Amino acid sequence: MKRAAFSSPWMPVLLLLPQVSIIFVFFYWPAFEALESSFYLQDPFGFTGTFVGFENYLTLFQNSEYLRISIFTLVFTVSVTFFSLAFGLLFAVKADKVIRGASTYKTLLMWVYAVAPPVAGILGVSLFYQGHGLITQLFGFFGHEFVIGVNYYDTGFALIAVSIWKQVPINFIFFLSGLQSVPRSIREAAMIDNRSSSGRFWTITFPLLAPTAFFLLITNITYAMFDTFGVIDVMLRSEPGNNPMTLTYKVYVDGFRGGDLGGSSAQSVILMLLVLALTIFQFRLIERRIHYT
């Protein structure tokens, strides 16, 4: 076998340079800046400032409110991830069985994906509108006075519901294509061995979907933690008040609205570490159990 090699050792470096410089300029540099400013308390205009070491971090850990927001973020992320994956899978399995008008169903289930997060937020605002919203009235029918923006739990429910709704289509698309790539011969062989369709699903189809599910798990957690910003901002109307919010939204509230660059940098460094830990955990512990074909 002939070994391909570059005549000059600088050639590969040169070819890598565009990619590396993009990563450096758009990722490492800002990340480093955030790390640096998390150790300072700075006037937002950049005239004066004090080096405060880990004070910005300590302030966060001593603040009971930060803990409360962290807990909400956990609940939010777990429920959005779980339910949007579950609904996506359920719809995919059902749509996979449909023969007549299949493409109509699929299109109807997918179109939500094209809705931009702030638009989804506006739809959420009108559905959960105080007193008049359709879902508000539905809750009223069952005897619960649903008041978004006033009741902490009602607002939390609305945020989670809209975020799930927004994410179901993409999971649906991925699961559907995953299902369609399960070989027909395996399904037919399984039919002979097991009469129960749910039994067949959990023992044969689901493990074969695992690579898709694993990929979606990571993207959904990332979505729930970071990409729900648009939904949250619109639904809270940029006024958090006594409503729940996620850690990502808190970075915006303190840094952008409040001008506390040091504090919000410390928060984003924590988020960076969190994502790093999550990724390592997922690849180390979960991926070993998944078999790619």
Place this chain on the structure above:
Amino acid sequence: MSLRKLLAAGLAATMFSTTAFAETNITWWHAMGGQLGETVNKIATDFNASQDEYKITPVFKGTYEEALTAGIASFRAGEHPNILQVFDAGAATVIGAKGATVPVEDLLNENGVKFDINDYIAGVRYFYADANGKMIGMPFNSSTPIMYFNEEALAKAGVSAPKTWEEFAETTAPALKEAGYIPLAQSHLPWIFTENFFSRHNLEFATNNNGYDEGVTEIKVNTPEIKAHFTALKEWKDAGLFEWYGTGWGDNQNPFEEEKVAIWLGSSGSFGGLKEKVGFKFSATLLPYWEGVTKEPKQTFIGGAALFAMAGKSAEENKATAEFFQYLTSPEVQYMWHKETGYVPVTEAAYELAKEDGYYKESPAAEVGIQQLQLPAGEWTKGYRMGFYVQIRDVMNREYGRILTGETSVEDAFATIEKESNALLARFAKTQG
């Protein structure tokens, strides 16, 4: 036409235009959307048409917070506008950053524009000034919280607008409830029931001369008067005499427009919008006060925003900015702004012009804001200056929401507000050192 000819023509055109219109261009970043933005554009267009030396371009930058953030980011990048609109809660940030702005008083004096702080109406003079009374930011859209009421609702209940909170609790509210209304709502708890509570009752709001002096300021919010007020609010809410629809401004204004709520506390700047939207007869009057706290209620603070001349601009551009400020504060422009938007005119001369023109005869409610700002001043009514105040307001909103939904007690809430606000103020002091 060949490329060369085209280039030559283009070059000639540019040279011609620069020689023919040697005007100085300045930019103005603001946060006035919708109808307010149109009025801002009208002011700019009129200014540009009124002379041919200067040209101002207004740029809408989103909400108040977004405009301030954009201004800060652009300043750090050296591409900031000449004029930046900064709202009341952001005043400490921009005034604290010495070197970011040119004090408006200096700017006007250096450019030969006559400036006398006493030309401005009493309530707006010192809000954007430093500890020595030098005006730093030019008050622009100035409003103050006032009490709007549905006249039909009050007539039906057989009551008049309450002057004091005692009168509201004993007479007005029960009668309105009897008549089938929710008696009271308001749109901004930190602004109306905190900051302006302190000014209306002439109470100290923060140490260091309400925060104007240098040093680490401490908020004095954990005090009996305001705690009594919030205890009363919670009682009224439980008794159906007051309703709170969340932290959003509009959520609390809508029920008043829908004639469910009889009395609504909002901004004097809300007048223009209300007049266009509602079908019923409404009027406005001064913000009530607690007779038990003071027998001599004072003026309130202004809310809204001011225009700051940003530093690092050429002398010609600063001259243009000064000229624009002179134009902006002229009685005619102020009167137009007042009439179109409902914000108060910032100068005495403009107020006089509005009175002479008979504007308040046709719509008396439009005068309430300015009347309230003209009330006697007290020791603690000139304003407040606290850093990270946007977050302090966030903390207040959060805790007030919890009081009103019964998640916490008044005592605990105010202890939390005091603790978290003072921590924020101490942190802010470090950003200045």
